[in-house]
Amino acid sequence: MRSSRASLLASLFCLSSLVSPSAHAAPPAKATKAQKAPEPPPLPPAQARLWIVAPTMTGPWTMRIDNEGTVPLRVPADPRLLRFEIEVEGEKKPTSCELPKSLRPSSFPESRALLLGPGQSYVEPFDPRLFCFGKAAAALRPGVTLHARFGWDPPKKGTKKPPEPPFAAESTEREPTITPAPELLAPAIVLGESPPPPPPAANANGAKPSDGKPAAPAPVVDERAGRLEISADAFKDVAAPNGVSLTVTAKNAGLRPIFVALRPWMFSFRIDGPYGHTKSCLGDPPRGLPPDAFRTLKPGASTSFTILLHEVCPRGTFPRPGLYRVTTTLNAGETTQGAEAYTAEVSTQSPTLLRLASAPDPFFAAPPKALPPPPPQPADTSSSPAPDAPPSPEAPSSPAPAGE
Numbered sequence: 001m002r003s004s005r006a007s008l009l010a011s012l013f014c015l016s017s018l019v020s021p022s023a024h025a026a027p028p029a030k031a032t033k034a035q036k037a038p039e040p041p042p043l044p045p046a047q048a049r050l051w052i053v054a055p056t057m058t059g060p061w062t063m064r065i066d067n068e069g070t071v072p073l074r075v076p077a078d079p080r081l082l083r084f085e086i087e088v089e090g091e092k093k094p095t096s097c098e099l100p101k102s103l104r105p106s107s108f109p110e111s112r113a114l115l116l117g118p119g120q121s122y123v124e125p126f127d128p129r130l131f132c133f134g135k136a137a138a139a140l141r142p143g144v145t146l147h148a149r150f151g152w153d154p155p156k157k158g159t160k161k162p163p164e165p166p167f168a169a170e171s172t173e174r175e176p177t178i179t180p181a182p183e184l185l186a187p188a189i190v191l192g193e194s195p196p197p198p199p200p201a202a203n204a205n206g207a208k209p210s211d212g213k214p215a216a217p218a219p220v221v222d223e224r225a226g227r228l229e230i231s232a233d234a235f236k237d238v239a240a241p242n243g244v245s246l247t248v249t250a251k252n253a254g255l256r257p258i259f260v261a262l263r264p265w266m267f268s269f270r271i272d273g274p275y276g277h278t279k280s281c282l283g284d285p286p287r288g289l290p291p292d293a294f295r296t297l298k299p300g301a302s303t304s305f306t307i308l309l310h311e312v313c314p315r316g317t318f319p320r321p322g323l324y325r326v327t328t329t330l331n332a333g334e335t336t337q338g339a340e341a342y343t344a345e346v347s348t349q350s351p352t353l354l355r356l357a358s359a360p361d362p363f364f365a366a367p368p369k370a371l372p373p374p375p376p377q378p379a380d381t382s383s384s385p386a387p388d389a390p391p392s393p394e395a396p397s398s399p400a401p402a403g404e
Contacts, residue, residue: 048169050184051390067116077114077368087145095139097132102357108166119373148186226258241318251302258342261334274322281313320361325351
């Protein structure tokens with residue numbers, strides 16, 4: 001019994017001697033971290049170039065996007081995405097001009113998506129007063145510096161996140177080889193003088209006409225006589241056609257009183273809208289008002305009327321969003337027995353600029369088109385275009401700027 005127990009203990013001792021080295025072995029060394037793969041080099045930017053051509057202060061202007069690269073581009077062919085900053089000498093802050101949110105697309109306008117092949121262009125006329133509206137319109141004067149942007153705000157500087165749509169220019173490739181651009185910047189331009197007014201009519205000062213006979217003397221004008229002048233809202237932002245209204249003021253701008261009858265139905269309106277759209281809203285003819293409908297309007301005195309245009313204009317007067325010019329005319333033609341009433345037909349000196357945010361028809365009348373590259377020019381070393389001057393393919397025919 002003792003011998004068997006001793007042999008069992010000896011076996012256990014031998015077994016423990018065999019197991020203990022592996023049990024007390026050092027733990028395996030930790031695996032080293034895999035080296036981070038180098039980041040791929042950044043893709044080159046999209047070769048889309050924005051131009052603004054502004055021949056006059058009040059328009060029309062032209063925007064243009066050129067694909068100067070070798071990769072086809074997808075762009076939003078929509079001038080409503082333009083924004084302007086105007087630097088005026090002597091002012092600390094520039095004047096900003098952009099559309100209100102009700103008119104500016106908040107996302108990519110899919111219906112205006114345009115594919116530009118290499119060398120192709122998109123050209124669209126527009127009215128700058130659609131953007132520089134109200135007080136901002138005063139910045140449109142000679143000598144100011146204009147900076148134009150198109151699209152959406154780019155990511156903040158220092159961010160490592162890739163840009164997210166919408167984009168002002170992006171590749172059409174399945175695997176893009178260029179970086180999309182959220183925004184395009186145009187070269188800065190300095191606004192010049194508007195064309196001078198036409199020269200005065202001949203013989204205005206009694207000059208002899210071409211036949212040698214003396215011209216008739218100019219008629220004598222009573223500069224103190226009472227006379228009506230009318231004015232209306234200079235700018236008007238309206239959400240929908242059924243909310244279009246104007247406040248019109250008739251004032252005696254002379255130095256003598258006048259005896260006159262004034263009523264809202266005496267006003268008529270001419271509406272000039274986008275793409276050559278024109279409508280007339282006619283007032284009523286004289287009705288033969290009684291004497292108590294007339295009043296004496298002293299020098300400097302005035303009276304105002306607020307007129308709802310959707311009630312006096314035919315249906316379809318404001319068919320699409322954009323900029324409208326409304327010219328107001330007063331036909332004060334009422335007379336009465338026993339008194340000398342003042343009669344005249346007078347219009348506002350400048351039209352009301354009415355910016356309409358929504359309407360039944362879309363903002364654009366036709367889908368966008370890509371212009372082909374211009375034909376190659378013969379080599380001429382004597383004269384070369386300025387680096388910031390756009391090439392000049394023919395612009396598409398359009399009856400009026402978009403939004404006008």
